[in-house]
Structures are given as C-alpha cells and as structure tokens.
Amino acid sequence: MTTTANGPGTLDEVLDYDTATAAFDPVMGLEVHVELNTVTKMFCGCPTEFGAEPNTQVCPVCLGLPGALPVLNRAGLESAVRIGLALNCRIAPLCRFARKNYFYPDMPKNFQTSQYDEPIAHDGWLDVELSDGEVYRVAIERAHMEEDTGKSLHVGGSTGRIHGADYSLVDYNRAGIPLIEIVTKPLTGAGERAPEVAKAYVSSLRDLLKGLGVSDVKMEQGSLRCDVNLSLRSRQDDDQMSVPLGTRSETKNVNSLRSIERAVRYEIKRHAARLRTGQKIVQETRHWHEDTGITTSGREKSDAEDYRYFPEPDLVPMQSDPEWVDSLRATIPEPPAERRRRLRAEWGFSEAELRDLINAGAVDLVAATIEAGATPAAARKWWSGELARQAKARGVDLCDLPITCEQVVELQGMVDAGRLTDTLARQVLDGVLAEEGGPEKVAAARGLSVVSDDSALGAAVDRAIEANPAVVKKILSGKTAATGALIGAVMRDMRGKADAARVKDLVLKRLVPQEGETDL
Amino acid sequence: MSAISREEVAHLAMLARIDLAPAELDRLAGQLGAILDSVATVQQVAGEDVPATSHPMPLTNVTRPDEPRPCLKADEALSGAPEKEQQRFRVPRILQED
Numbered sequence: 001m002t003t004t005a006n007g008p009g010t011l012d013e014v015l016d017y018d019t020a021t022a023a024f025d026p027v028m029g030l031e032v033h034v035e036l037n038t039v040t041k042m043f044c045g046c047p048t049e050f051g052a053e054p055n056t057q058v059c060p061v062c063l064g065l066p067g068a069l070p071v072l073n074r075a076g077l078e079s080a081v082r083i084g085l086a087l088n089c090r091i092a093p094l095c096r097f098a099r100k101n102y103f104y105p106d107m108p109k110n111f112q113t114s115q116y117d118e119p120i121a122h123d124g125w126l127d128v129e130l131s132d133g134e135v136y137r138v139a140i141e142r143a144h145m146e147e148d149t150g151k152s153l154h155v156g157g158s159t160g161r162i163h164g165a166d167y168s169l170v171d172y173n174r175a176g177i178p179l180i181e182i183v184t185k186p187l188t189g190a191g192e193r194a195p196e197v198a199k200a201y202v203s204s205l206r207d208l209l210k211g212l213g214v215s216d217v218k219m220e221q222g223s224l225r226c227d228v229n230l231s232l233r234s235r236q237d238d239d240q241m242s243v244p245l246g247t248r249s250e251t252k253n254v255n256s257l258r259s260i261e262r263a264v265r266y267e268i269k270r271h272a273a274r275l276r277t278g279q280k281i282v283q284e285t286r287h288w289h290e291d292t293g294i295t296t297s298g299r300e301k302s303d304a305e306d307y308r309y310f311p312e313p314d315l316v317p318m319q320s321d322p323e324w325v326d327s328l329r330a331t332i333p334e335p336p337a338e339r340r341r342r343l344r345a346e347w348g349f350s351e352a353e354l355r356d357l358i359n360a361g362a363v364d365l366v367a368a369t370i371e372a373g374a375t376p377a378a379a380r381k382w383w384s385g386e387l388a389r390q391a392k393a394r395g396v397d398l399c400d401l402p403i404t405c406e407q408v409v410e411l412q413g414m415v416d417a418g419r420l421t422d423t424l425a426r427q428v429l430d431g432v433l434a435e436e437g438g439p440e441k442v443a444a445a446r447g448l449s450v451v452s453d454d455s456a457l458g459a460a461v462d463r464a465i466e467a468n469p470a471v472v473k474k475i476l477s478g479k480t481a482a483t484g485a486l487i488g489a490v491m492r493d494m495r496g497k498a499d500a501a502r503v504k505d506l507v508l509k510r511l512v513p514q515e516g517e518t519d520l
Numbered sequence: 521m522s523a524i525s526r527e528e529v530a531h532l533a534m535l536a537r538i539d540l541a542p543a544e545l546d547r548l549a550g551q552l553g554a555i556l557d558s559v560a561t562v563q564q565v566a567g568e569d570v571p572a573t574s575h576p577m578p579l580t581n582v583t584r585p586d587e588p589r590p591c592l593k594a595d596e597a598l599s600g601a602p603e604k605e606q607q608r609f610r611v612p613r614i615l616q617e618d
Contacts, residue, residue, distance in 0.1 A: 039586050039588055040586050040587065040588050040589070044589070045584070045587065045588050045589025045590075046589070047588045047591070053607065054594065054606070054607045054608050055594045055597045055598060055607055055609075056591060056593070056594050057591055058591055058597045059589070059590075059592055060592070063592075063597060065600075071582060071583065071584045072582065072583045072584070073583065073584060073586050074583035074584065074585055074586060075585075075586035077583060094580075096574055101535075103535075103536075103537050105609070105611040108609075152611075153606075153608065154613075155605075156613075165613050166613060167610055167611065167612055167613050168610075168611050168612075169605055169606055169608035169609065169610055169611075170608055170609040170610075171607075171608050171609075172597070172609070306535060308532075308535065311574030312574070313574060313575060315582075316575050316577065316579040316580055316581070316582045317574065317575065317580050318581055319580040319581055
C-alpha cells in the first residue's frame, strides 16, 4: 500500500490497482454537463459567445433582478429532445422546470433553474465501443435541461483555488447558458475495465453530440464537463448484482478524456485502500488534480432535500406532441458507432485501417472523397498517407489542409490514367497544398507528367546500361533482381517523370532477348 | 397539530441564511405549522381528477426564438453591486466553513 499527498496535513492511502479490482467491484455513475451552442441563453436573449468581456452578456433575467421573467429558448428545448432521442430515451409527454435553491454567488438568483422529478428525457442507453471492439451498453437515467452558472475568480490565498481565497470576483456572462445534464444509471459489470468504459462513454457521447450539432463539445473550454461518481462493493463468487452498492464519492469537473480514465482509476485505488483497512467512505465531493493525478476532499455532500426543489412558477410546463417529437427524430443522424460499422463494411476496410482513419480524424474526408468519385482504397491511401503526413508536419487538422476532396479525386484520376506516377503525384500535391491551384494546373505549371515517349525513355535506358556495366553483368548472369538498380538510374535520369513498370519492360527488352524477338 | 418541528425550522433558517433567535424558532414553528395546515385543506378539496399544477394559467410550451436581444452594459449590470473589481461583482470568500 502506498500513500499520496492530499493537501496540507492529510494523506490518502491507495491500494495497487490489480489488488483493488480483484477484491472489489467498481460501480460508476457519470454525470456529463454539455453546454448547448444556441445563439442565446436558455431563458433570456443574451448572447452566449465564449470569451466576451466580463458582465457584458447579461440582462435583468440572468442577473436575477426583481420582476424579470424568463422565457424558454425554443432551440434549447429542441436540442434537449434531440439529445434525448439520440440517447434512445423516452421523451416526457409533460414536464416542468424546478428551482434548485442554494446560496452561492455563482447564481445571482439564489437558485438554478433545472429539472427535478420530471426530466425531459429518461431511460435510454448508449452503446460504447472499447479499444478491442467490445461493446458496453451504458444505461442512461435521464437527460434534463438546466442553466449554467457564472464564473468565479478567487482572489488571494496562494493556490488560486477556492480554499484560502480572500474574496471572489464573479462574471455572469456564463450564467443562464443552456446546459443539458446527462446522467447514467449506476454502471456495473465493467470490473477492472471501469476506467476504460468511463473514457469510452464520454468520448462516444462527445462524438454523438458533435454529430447532432448541438454543442461545441470542447472539453478544454468547459462546454463538456464530467463528474465521476464511484463506489466499490465486495466481490462475491456468485450473484454479484445482489451485493448492495457502497458509499460513493463524487469527483467534480474532470475535464479531459484522459483525466476521466485516471480519476476513475485513482478513486478505485483510494476507496479500496480505505475499505481494506475497515475505514468508511465519506460521501463527499472531491476535487481532481490534473497535475498530480489525485483527488482531494471537497465539501461533504448535502442531501437532495437541502436544495428544496419546487416547480418553477415563472415558466409554464412543456408538453411534447408526438408529431413534434417525430419531426425532431427525423433530424437525428445515424449513431456514430453504427455509421462506422456500416462504412467499414461498405468500404471493405479492416478494423485497424478504419481505426487509423478515426484516429486521424479522416472518416468524414474519406467519405466525401469517395462520394466525389474515388475508390475507397485510393481515398484511404491519400488521407491516411501523404495528406496525414503533411497535416502532421504543418501541425494542423487534416480537414484544415488547403485541398478539397474533389482535388484528391482529380489527382488520383491522373495517376489512374498513367499521367502521373506516385512520386509525381506527391509533387503535384505539394503544389496544391502550396495553393498554386488544382492538380491539373499544378502539373501543367510545374511540368509534371510521365514521359510516355519510348524514344526518350529508350535513350535514358541506354545511358543507364552504359553507365552500370557491373549491374548489367549481374542481370545477364540471371540475377534479374538487379534490374531495380537500373530502373532507379533511369528514374533519376528522367527526374521521376517515367512509369517504373514501363522502364522495367524496356530494360529487360534491351538486355534479355525475348522469345520470338531474337535476332539470330 | 403543527406539521413542522422546531428543528425543521432551524434547518430551513440555516439553508436560507436567516439568523433566528430561539424564541423566534418557537414562534415561527407554530405560525408555519398553521399555514401548512391551511394549505393542506386544499388537498382535501382536490379530487383524483384534479392534477397537480405549478402554474395558474392553462398554458404550455411558451417559448421564444433563439435570437439575441440587447444586453445591459457592464456598468449598468454592476450599478447595484455593493462592491466591484475588474468589471466583476466582488463577493465575500465563498466557503466560510474553511
């Protein structure tokens, strides 16, 4: 058992991960808050632009001034329903907002407008694919609408965090931005893969929300945030599901995919160490520390009753007419995992090939290139080969390279027609990426095309034969593999503007008398 | 019979950040109890066919289009703030239990 630092004067013990998961069964609950990309806030017409000057996107409604009345943003409501549908949820026929009362200066109203016992969407699921292709079904408890809080700047103290601060400065630009909170049911049965499942879930959810076009889903800007609830229960030989759940901790604001995996892993190790030595788990909020990879104790969790939820009297109930829900259902894109399975089958790629494309962010580009007329193999070759290399060298995303899918198709067409070799095609590509024009224009301007004139090629072959007597001797003694050296010499002579297969033919014709062509 | 205990009133006062003296707790527990009792008579009147409601108006789905409207200027927004700094509302340290 090892020990890690946990703030001044306290130390948390952790148990080795394998020992922890051998003895205990982790149960997770994940809460994801996603900021919608609506133009205006949830209940008022203030803009939602990120990074504006402090307190310039506020009005009486989001500042909670007396007499101000909220009105629901239709686009926010539609996004909420679409998210619910994409997560295979049931949409509540009638639901309401509720006030969540608390005193904290990040909400000037002293309550957050949220949903309590009547979420707009409930009881869904999302299939999540792990790195080895195994699928874990994440059960969704609910997705409900609420609003974001203001941003506090803690002044004084040494850490810049809330602890030890002398006072706080609050900017309410973010207060009232539409949020959807997506809550899973307790996730069981993942065992030692729980950290991986957590990461894969948030990653899949991010893809799904991006596909729906409802959010920027930028974790680094806080438009997607994750809280991790974790508890452990003892492992039994049979009927694990009947073992009651343990006390949970809630780790707040884990804001990168990698951190989600690390935070779950750390909490499993920390809980296990406490349970092993007969200590109780305190039900509390914990802070995640990205730099050290540990969590530290925050405040003890208050009971739900302490928020004194009650139905929001300033907003009227929402009724979802089935026709309206169906019209929104028609706008839901194919789920990302299903789309990948379909494309892989259609394109005839291996798992590894498709995973490479996904990791390079090239799936949509390859799809568009195929749509524009390329074969799947050619589209994959360019986007995961030369173009991926160029993007990496320039430090940009593939989709930001200055080349269109149509230009890739044009380039491949020139290769297929025998007008460009792969080497020449790469040179043409350089020109296109240097924004000299499309492939045809670049090839013409740079004089890049295969020399198909046999007399010019023949002369180059003769020069190569003359210059390499040793190689010629090898070939004549039957070592035809040595032909490569001569082909290389010809290609250099022609500065790459020759088709290697054609050169090979010519070399062999010159050196090895062909049947029926003997002079004798 | 009072529907609310002295301890519950003390708890609510704490949540609402209202400082109540012991005598006030006793008095308010009695008064709040009487109010709750009166409100409870509504439940006797409402039959099975009367759904619970959060709103007196028979309205649903009141929404607005997602179009921006003018905001307050920062100095207007901050004009009622007891203290301000860096164009932000200055508030006392948040976790006083620290």
